[in-house]
Amino acid sequence: MSLEGKNIIITGATSGIAVAWALELSKEGASVFIGGRREDKGLEVAKQCSNQHTTFHKVDVASDESNKDFFAAAAKHFGGSSGSGSGTDVSSSEEQQPTVVVECCVDFIFLNAGVEGRQFDKMFDNNIITFDVNNYDYIFGVNVRGIISGLKYGTPLLRKGGSFVFSSSVASILPDVTLYGASKAAVDSLTRSYAKQFADSNDERLQSLSVYSINPTWYISEMTERGIKANEGMSHSIIASMFNPCQRPGTADDLAKTIKEMVKGNLPQYKSGANICTDGDTHFPLDEYLSRLKVATTTAAAEAAEADWQQEAVVDVDSAK
Secondary structure (H helix, E strand, O other): OOOOOOEEEEEOOOOOHHHHHHHHHHHOOOEEEEEEOOHHHHHHHHHHOOOOOOEEEEOOOOOHHHHHHHHHHHHHHOOOEEOOOOOEEOOOOOOOOOOOEEOOOEEEEEEOOOOOOOOHHHHHOOOHHHOOHHHHHHHHHHHOHHHHHHHHHHHHHEEEEEEEEEEOOHHHHOOOOHHHHHHHHHHHHHHHHHHHHHHOOOOHHHHHOEEEEEEEOOEOOHHHHHHHHHOOOOOHHHHHHHHOOOOOOEOHHHHHHHHHHHHOOOOOOOOOOOEEEEEOOEEEEHHHHHHHHHHHHHHHHHHHHHHHHHHHHHHHHHHHO
16 A cells, blocks of 8 residues: 555654654655754755655754744645635634635644653653753653644644654653653653544544554664663663563664554554554554563563573583583
8 A cells, every 4th residue: 555645744853763754654655744953864864765745844843933833834835725715724813814724734743753851861860859950841842842832733734534643652651761751651641632632522623633652662763872872781682671572672664664554554453542552563552561571571581591591401411421
């Protein structure tokens, strides 16, 4: 199934795993409008995409005004902004302002932009006495405010049956990364809340919209590379053995394939409001994550113990000869 005719918006697509999403979706024929803070990187990603309709527009998702400009540019790019005709009225409340009607022109909006904090090693600094409120403002400004602004300005653009997909994390249900985890827990909550708000709407288009979160385990990305560098002796494989039920680090390509299947409509088991855990090239409801992780780590520990026992037995036999 080709994605030709699908219009998709992705924020945070100048680096990390979302770059792979843009490349994969454009390769399948979708028209992709990407955003991020680094213009040079964004333009480079747009050039790499297979579809000539892929376009970059700079955005700082922590800024309401920047979000407003970004989504207005996306509407114009997809041919969805006009001064008349049917569509969603997003005119100003001031009577003297002319009415602007935005034609619903987008199928998926991926709100992916996110930060771990100003320093990766500070992610695990949970001491309330040394709590850095500026770091809190920075993390929540991007990870939570960015979602809210994206909802505000993106909702008028979605076609009937369109979807929001928010980037969250399994950190939302883990106790070790207080500020980052709390910001992702907020994202999970917004997913469920706005799924219900849309479902309860009297507006037929809004009622048809879906909202999901993607909650990855440990994937190799620019963000996690910073984590490896900040923790001497650690590796992607070691961390994945502690946090990934699949017991290996995920890759950007793994996640891009799952995203592609979602856009193609091949994940019907997930209903609007779902928090979807992605783990390597697999996926399942987030509420299964901890039980799956326990089984995986217990099994891995037992296999390691068995391997050690067998090695000791070989050594004992050799010594007895």
